[in-house]
Amino acid sequence: MFELTHQLAQNIVDRAMAILPYNVNVMDSQGLILASGEPNRINTRHEGAQLVLANHRIVELDEQAARTLKGVQPGINLPLMHDEQLIGVLGISGDPQALRTYAELVRMTAEMLVDQSRIQAEQQWRKTRCDDLLAVMLGETGGSQRLIDEAHQLGLKPHLSRTPHLIEIADGQSSAELADWLRSHYTDSWCSTPAPHTVLWCCPIAIDPQRFAERLKSQGWNLQRMASGMPCVDVHALRRCCHRIAELLAYGQAVKPYRLFLSLTRCRLPTLLWTHRAEDTLGELLVPLHNIVARDGNGQLLRTLRSWCEHNGQPQACADALGIHRNSLRYRMERIAELTGKDLSRLDDLVELYLAVQLMPSSG
Structure with a gap:
């Protein structure tokens, strides 16, 4: 009663x-x-x-x-x-x-x-229960059929395909308030707050990151970084993807601190390697770049290699982005090959250099 x-x-x-x-x-x-x-x-x-x-x-x-x-x-x-x-x-x-x-x-x-x-109390209970249920379902051991059945009963629609995004906002802003805003503006969203300034948002529709950031800004939210996964057709795939984008966000914070948007599709392999950074493999991959840094006082060669990777090895696009002639680019790439000991005509050497660039912390 x-x-x-x-x-x-x-x-x-x-x-x-x-x-x-x-x-x-x-x-x-x-x-x-x-x-x-x-x-x-x-x-x-x-x-x-x-x-x-x-x-x-x-x-x-x-x-x-x-x-x-x-x-x-x-x-x-x-x-x-x-x-x-x-x-x-x-x-x-x-x-x-x-x-x-x-x-x-x-x-x-x-x-x-x-x-x-009474209605307010029931709504608060329902919200609390939904938050607790989602935290378990998206956690390490969640996703049991019993939890999925309860999610159906609470109207959470676990059958919908959702894409997870991990959103990091500025200090002083409330992740709980942002989660409430996301739920109210994007129907059937799942939200949780794993950290004081971080929101895990599982969105049932495709979004354009740039437009989304602009919309947040117009509402007073200061987006620091957003890591995005891929559409997941069920709760089990969603739980795995949520774990991956948590690793992706940590990778972005450490290696690409000036990158506003991070995509698991583009950074899957570097993120996977980053999670094993305590092992010798990561250190071995970075040795060629350390050789460049030691002989490249103004960072010109490392910037060139980053640009070359960002432009998929396309000489003209890379030269245009750097504002140099293609001959200058060719000279720099020859110097990079000399300092790293890598043959840029070999696919395996190219892959190792690409991964090393993705794992080397960037200053901007």
């Missing part, structure tokens, strides 16, 4: 006394005063309310009747109902004859506030 709280009871009293020139009391299902316009009466027993509770009817008390009861003043005491159950009593102090005309309206208002409070 729904139970009145001190906070709800006081809200009823405050609302009623804002328009009534009389004191109002709200009693619980035991006849204890939960809230009153006379604070000294709170937590005292009201025998008039106990009569209402015992008889399930309105009890009017004039001065003579009130003197025979403890903790009572003249007035009208009305049953407070919720879902056809008696949950408390509403008392209005004063001459019963003067109160009859609007006592029922006051009770109706009080019962509407009770219904509103």
Whole structure:
């Protein structure tokens, strides 16, 4: 059964006394005063309310009747109902004859506030349960059929294809507020907040990252970085992809701190290697680039190699991006081959250089 709280009871009293020139009391299902316009009466027993509770009817008390009861003043005491159950009593102090005309309206208002409070409580429970359920489903061991069935019952639509995005916002901004905004503007979104300034957003529609960033900015959100996965057709694939984009975000923070958007599609292999950075393989891949850095005081050759990788080894596009002649580019690439000991005509050497560039922390 729904139970009145001190906070709800006081809200009823405050609302009623804002328009009534009389004191109002709200009693619980035991006849204890939960809230009153006379604070000294709170937590005292009201025998008039106990009569209402015992008889399930309105009890009017004039001065003579009130003197025979403890903790009572003249007035009208009305049953407070919720879902056809008696949950408390509403008392209005004063001459019963003067109160009859609007006592029922006051009770109706009080019962509407009770219904509103119940709805809000249910909504909060549902939100909390959905958040907890999603955290488990997208965690390391989630995705059981029981959890998926509960997700269906809660209306979370686990059958929808979703793409996970890990969004990092500026310090001082609330990830919980951003999650609420995403849910309200993108129907059927799943959101969780794994960190104070990070939101995991599983979106059922395709988005353009640049347009999305502009929309966030227009709403006052300062996007620091966003790691995006791929469309996932079921919860199991989504859980795995969420784990991957967490690694992708960590990779971006460490290696590409100035990159606003990170895509798992483009960075899958570097991210995979980054997760094994404690092993010798990563250090071995970076040795050729360290050789370049040692002999490249102004960073020209390393910038050239990065641009060459970004432009898929297309000489003219790379030269244009660097603002140099193709002959200058050719000279630089020959110098890179010399310093790294790599044959740029061999695919395996090219792949190793490409991966090394993706794993070498960038300053901009």
